[in-house]
Amino acid sequence: MNQSRMRLRGDRRRRSRLRQRLSAVMSVAALACLFFTAGGAEPAAAATASGDFVPLGTVSTIFDTTGSGGTALSSDSTTAVQVLGQGGVPTSGVTAVSLRIEAQQVNTTASGYVQLYPNGTSRPTPGSLINVSPGDTADNSAVIQVGADGKIAVYNHTGPTNLKITVDGYFNSDSSGTTSGGFVPTTQTRLVDTRSGIGADIAQIPAAGSIDVQVDGIAGITGESALYANFTVPSPGAAGSLYAYPTGGSPSQPVMTFDSTTSAVTGTVAVGTTA
Known part of the structure; x- marks a missing residue:
């Protein structure tokens, strides 16, 4: 076997x-x-089946607490972030999005972490995506499945933490099934x-x-x-x-x-x- x-x-x-x-x-x-099943990935331009990746023309910010009027995430808090319909992502037909996440801890003496997962589902335990030291900035990329409501959930363990999320592409969904090389x-x-x-x-x-x-x-x-x-x-x-x-x-x-x-x-x- x-x-x-x-x-x-x-x-x-x-x-x-x-x-x-x-x-x-x-x-x-x-x-x-x-x-990735045998046969290799399908071209992104021919994204017609579930799992095909569709790159966006520009990288767009869909969430940012560092801008004017932004509020840092508090400790042990969960925030729902709208994904579908934002930054060029369609309002439907999307299974997951390709993201870049930047986290910065401010005014704290304890290390912490940030998790991202589909909104409306149970928070994975354990499952940190970014680990941040006091006063430092850390970043990571991720592919996150989108919740049924078109949102992702962001959990901040220790804060306050500033967070910026950008999107550069998404994975298509279709009832015809997943192509070879699909997600x-x-x-x-x-x-x-x-x-x-x-x-x-x-x-x-x-x-x-x-x-x-x-x-x-x-x-x-x-x-x-x-x-x-x-x-x-x-x-x-x-x-x-x-x-x-x-x-x-x-x-x-x-x-x-x-x-x-x-x-x-x-x-x-x-x-x-x-x-």
């Missing part, structure tokens, strides 16, 4: 002889997953957490070490060739890089680099097949 998997590998960026070890958290990002959203699921033993042993990944992550069969995922996921390195204590690549393949470019603080990034990673 073949199983689709991907591999996570951690490397250090220090010349010290001490071996850096890091924890890794990976979840199917922001309630959205990419399934299929799925409920956010944590695939691996080396701190708690989800999908891997409770052990940090050593420098130049790696772990395999089971993908196929988790959270209804099937027939995929790539995955859109959120990668988090919590409190590594030193700078380094995290690679994500198909099991059976070789690492090339890191999916993320990080310093000594918690970092998160989303990315699309192909999956390998093992017997």
